[in-house]
Amino acid sequence: MGERWKWAPGYEGLYLVSDQGHVMSAPHECGGRAYAGVELSPSRCANGYMRVFLSRDGAVSNVLVHRLVAEAFIPFHAEGVEVNHINGNKADNRLVNLEWVTHRENVAHAWRNLPRRAHDRHIGRKLDAETARRIRAATGTYAQIGSEFGITPTMVGYIKQGKRWRMEDVD
Template sequence: MLSENAKDIPGFEGVYAVTEDGRVYSHSRVVKAAHGSTQLRKGRWLKPKINQGRVLYNIGAKWTFAHRIVAMTFLPNPENKPQVNHIDGNPLNNNVNNLEWCTQSENIKHAYATGLKKPIKFFGTKHPKHKLSDDDVLAIKSSKESLSVIAAKYGISKTWASRLKRDANWVHIKVDSNGNTTTTTNEGIREKCG
């Protein structure tokens, strides 16, 4: 039986409802069977699936995280933030009081603060699998050559060359538009992430 604290899921009104603690209910309804007849599908609580420590439900033929379902249903999102954060850091606690809308940056900072994400230990030439030196990275980041030329010259993929140029990798080394370089220490990287 459906409890009082349940609300219909936006986009699935009359089909699915969710409780404030993240359980999903499929309403009783008449559906068309494969051979064209109709049948009554009785209301029932859907069985969740746990994947990588997170709860999912199959609604509308798509597996959806329980925390997103709860947030979409119960939490206003006036700033249109794209992600949902578990305030206590426990991805199995999908209670509406434990959820908040956030940006990707806010979500990552929260993950470091709660210990869900560990600080970077090795980067750049200190990483055991590094291929490039700091000088190589400086040359790549300040280069005006095409990604194909850079990739061939340094024995890396075009994707990797692009990530270096965009500062997605080796973030401790920066080259500004004037060609000035700055380098950040391990502690500086940890401060930015945590």
């Protein structure tokens, strides 16, 4: 079976989206000439999701490809649900890789199935007074110190300013 195309929700008559995660402009006529649809090149957002820029009534919008695919091909979704990438790859916007989930289900899926980022191994880690004392005495940028001790630069700042591990707790 080949690639299936549907109108992009909210952009009917202007753009098409496929079950393989592709987006294209609709074939159209202008000035008596026929123009074939052109596949759009998605770009990667800073958070890893793929987006395309769609135009309607002179306004250009930044639209996430996985949302277009899910809204076009997965019939039911309640207000407030999210699209989960089943295999964890945010660039894989094929219909078989997408599902509607609640935020809680999406977070649980990520914790169960996706590799941890380097800093995640420090979540919940308790600092002792000696480590806090060494952090307070350390020199360098907060980022450098945080990297050395496995904590965020923000936490380094909190420790150095006495918002965490106050002076009387450490000294």
